[in-house]
Amino acid sequence: MRFSVYRYNPDVDAKPYMQEYDIPLEPTDKMLLDALIRLKSHDDTLAFRRSCREGVCGSDAMNINGRNGLACITTVAELGDHITLRPIPGLPVIRDLIVDMTQFFRAYHSVKPYVINNDPAPETERLQSPEDRLELDGLYECILCACCSTSCPSFWWNPDKFLGPAALLQSYRFIADSRDQATNERLDDLEDPYKLFRCHSIMNCVDVCPKGLNPTRAIGKIKDIMIKRMV
Amino acid sequence: MVNRIVTGAHYGLRDWLIQRLTAGVMLVFSVIAALRIAAAEPGFDGWKGVFDPAWMRVALFLFLLSVLYHAWIGVRDIYMDYVKPVSVRLALHTLTVLALVACAGGVFELVWSH
Numbered sequence: 001m002r003f004s005v006y007r008y009n010p011d012v013d014a015k016p017y018m019q020e021y022d023i024p025l026e027p028t029d030k031m032l033l034d035a036l037i038r039l040k041s042h043d044d045t046l047a048f049r050r051s052c053r054e055g056v057c058g059s060d061a062m063n064i065n066g067r068n069g070l071a072c073i074t075t076v077a078e079l080g081d082h083i084t085l086r087p088i089p090g091l092p093v094i095r096d097l098i099v100d101m102t103q104f105f106r107a108y109h110s111v112k113p114y115v116i117n118n119d120p121a122p123e124t125e126r127l128q129s130p131e132d133r134l135e136l137d138g139l140y141e142c143i144l145c146a147c148c149s150t151s152c153p154s155f156w157w158n159p160d161k162f163l164g165p166a167a168l169l170q171s172y173r174f175i176a177d178s179r180d181q182a183t184n185e186r187l188d189d190l191e192d193p194y195k196l197f198r199c200h201s202i203m204n205c206v207d208v209c210p211k212g213l214n215p216t217r218a219i220g221k222i223k224d225i226m227i228k229r230m231v
Numbered sequence: 232m233v234n235r236i237v238t239g240a241h242y243g244l245r246d247w248l249i250q251r252l253t254a255g256v257m258l259v260f261s262v263i264a265a266l267r268i269a270a271a272e273p274g275f276d277g278w279k280g281v282f283d284p285a286w287m288r289v290a291l292f293l294f295l296l297s298v299l300y301h302a303w304i305g306v307r308d309i310y311m312d313y314v315k316p317v318s319v320r321l322a323l324h325t326l327t328v329l330a331l332v333a334c335a336g337g338v339f340e341l342v343w344s345h
Contacts, residue, residue: 197243
């Protein structure tokens with residue numbers, strides 16, 4: 001199997017380059033992550049993140065043949081004979097396929113991704129009706145792998161100001177939560193030409209999300225609520 | 232001045248909404264204008280007749296306002312993405328507004344002065 005892999009070690013390399021590998025895979029190397037681990041057994045200087053190896057932790061997000069995805073849930077068979085791997089675009093590279101996600105998590109933290117409720121804490125949990133709970137489906141499943149935000153041109157142009165699809169999906173997740181009492185503050189915070197309204201419904205986020213979520217729809221719902229509040 | 236990343240201008244929804252509403256106005260007007268032009272006699276008098284009725288003048292005026300506002304938001308969005316220095320962007324904003332107002336003047340001259 002042929003691989004072209006983005007290599008960059010700032011301690012040694014003046015600039016990034018693509019390294020070619022031609023290695024035989026074992027029959028058990030079904031997933032791209034298996035192939036990467038095989039590759040690392042041939043060249044242990046290659047650096048990449050991985051943890052759960054089953055699409056839950058979101059660590060091994062990378063650009064696979066030009067498209068963002070998780071190495072652990074991408075089969076080698078679907079990628080053809082020549083696999084090109086690069087780090088997810090738009091974030092600073094720390095080394096090889098590892099990026100600095102500070103910017104991404106700064107946007108995430110800025111939407112206050114937790115329930116804000118000023119009522120006294122109840123004896124047990126805060127209850128929701130089944131209908132209210134249903135609102136959170138398609139929102140809470142996000143694993144923060146950053147595949148969506150780093151495939152979004154608006155995030156590439158304004159990564160410091162546009163929150164990106166992942167953070168906006170999380171913002172709506174708490175706006176939609178019946179237990180949350182900070183909807184107005186959340187909407188006030190998003191009433192900004194950059195944070196929310198840089199989204200031009202390009203929908204790359206929907207295209208690449210490994211969990212099949214739809215940040216564009218969530219962003220649309222935030223806009224709907226804003227209009228409802230305004231008129 | 233401290234080099235801080237500032238957001239929170241507290242506008243965005245209004246412009247986003249107006250851009251969509253003006254798109255609707257432009258679409259409706261374009262269809263009406265196309266139908267009227269297709270049905271008109273070829274030549275100056277026929278075309279003049281298309282825009283003569285009072286309601287058509289009002290519609291054209293609304294269309295013109297829609298084009299200007301829609302174009303302003305669209306061009307400003309491009310500047311937001313690609314032009315980072317504040318002074319350059321402010322200058323471009325000013326030039327764009329002047330150019331759009333000049334275009335409006337041109338339309339008034341062209342359509343209503345004869």
